[in-house]
Amino acid sequence: MSNLPTLVFIPGSWHQPTCYNKVTKLLQDQHKLKCVLVTLPSTEGNPAATFKDDLDAARGAISSETTLGRDVIVLAHSYGGIVGNSAIKGFAQPPRAVTASQTQPSTDGHVIGLILIASGSTLTGLAFMDPLFGHPPPSWRINSETGFAELVASPREFFYHDLPDEEAEFWVSQLTTQSLKALFESGEYTYTGWKDVPVWYLGTLEDRGFPVLVQRMQVGMAREMGGSVEHRELPTSHSPFLSQPEATVSIILEAVQAFTGKAGENKVHDRGKAIVAPKATLWQPATWFRFGLPLTFGRIIGRCIVIYSWGRRLVRSR
Template sequence: MSQKPTIVFVPGAWHNISTWEKVTAPLEAQQYKCICVPLPSTMGNPSTTFLEDLDAVRNVILAEIAQGHDVVVVVHSYGGLVGSSAIKSLTKKPQSVSPSPTQPTGHVLGLAMMATGFAATGISFIDHVGGKPPPFWKADTESGFAVIVADARELFYHDLPEEEGNLFVSRLEKQALKVLMEGGEHVYSGWKDVPVWYLMTTDDRTFPVEAQTHLVQLARGGGGDVTMREVESSHSPMLSKPKETVEFILEAVAALER
């Protein structure tokens, strides 16, 4: 059995696990077990809750640590809120319950975050972004979905070749609105419990680099152990800069293992 940690990938809103394919293949070639978690909120059911997204990720992590495997969680965009919340009590934080022979023996070693914010315990996604949707999507309360109203290729994939960018636009899923508007009681600032590696996307048209920089500074000021790297990419570095993204993940995992 490989002693390398399992890497669990959490996509952003509207996105499915195909966004991770360019980075999981080279990581698996280096004998890392990679698990990409589909979020229930992207499966066409508008009644999906934030807790269902959280549990989908947490259950994958629990299954790995129950087998004695350590885990690194890689998150992107909205997935940062889910991943941070899902690791509650599963880290080596001193106040975590000590494992016994009948309890999990693995732990979450840390988070590798990209183009995302830092979860605040008890605060929903919509309250994290100021209480109303950003200009590029609207809350369609009639359908129950968050609807992108901007040019999705420009928003997420402007630095991909046009044909490939259009391909990933065609793969975008319906995003349940409820998970973005509610569920704050389940949000947890797990990034405070583990070391964090953060990949800043400097040509991001969805989440400007200035906002990312500000949030990293706030996280550090709030006690976060945050190591920052940069990549000149759109909001989707795993697609437009997969080599650099893989290098970032490998550097993060190596440091977290130590």
């Protein structure tokens, strides 16, 4: 098919986009999907690099495709999720209703979907660290002298514990620095892109950096706040694109089919027993605790945010 969407890949903190190489090779060679890799300025050794710099890099990659009339699917991992969500602003398909001011249809492409891997649900106006009240988790610390976030946890255990030792050490050697500014500042540029396009969320069951229960809560929260989120999980570390690239590709292809309504070269084969579609079912009590409770708790958080936002707007309108 000649009109397949372009996939724009955004990595997480400390990571180069080459971490996606296994997945992009399969997608390009076997499924004829164009893949564009984004390098985040905040991971290039400059402590002055900001979230806005990362955002501009992602938006530039998207724009380079949409201006050629190509639709785009954004795929983002971990911290890259807040970049990917925010980069969608203004690129989603506008409502079908045509206003009087629209005289000619646009020839540009649009962002038609978002795939998040072990990431959070971005909220407009909040920087990456704002939900944690500016306190870093135990896995990394603030180095005010260098301006970088420094890993305290073993990178191998944190990111790649399910990879063979030699391969894990190679990927550890590929990790870069991560500027603090990108994590703590520029909340005015963040955006809830997951409200503008359908989302597929890939959770990581054995994640030692971002617990899967928190991931499920994020999914529940987004759904309660109006997001259209399809949910899948793999029994992997924080980096499923390295430890289970074939299964990751199967989920990506499912998402592409859902976003486009087309199969073609993207036809999904047997996705394997490793892939789980989280759902609480009445006749399986264990699923009530594994999936039902965290998803429900996430919905409660989402409802509280909606009520708070509504009340805040009401007070400001008076």
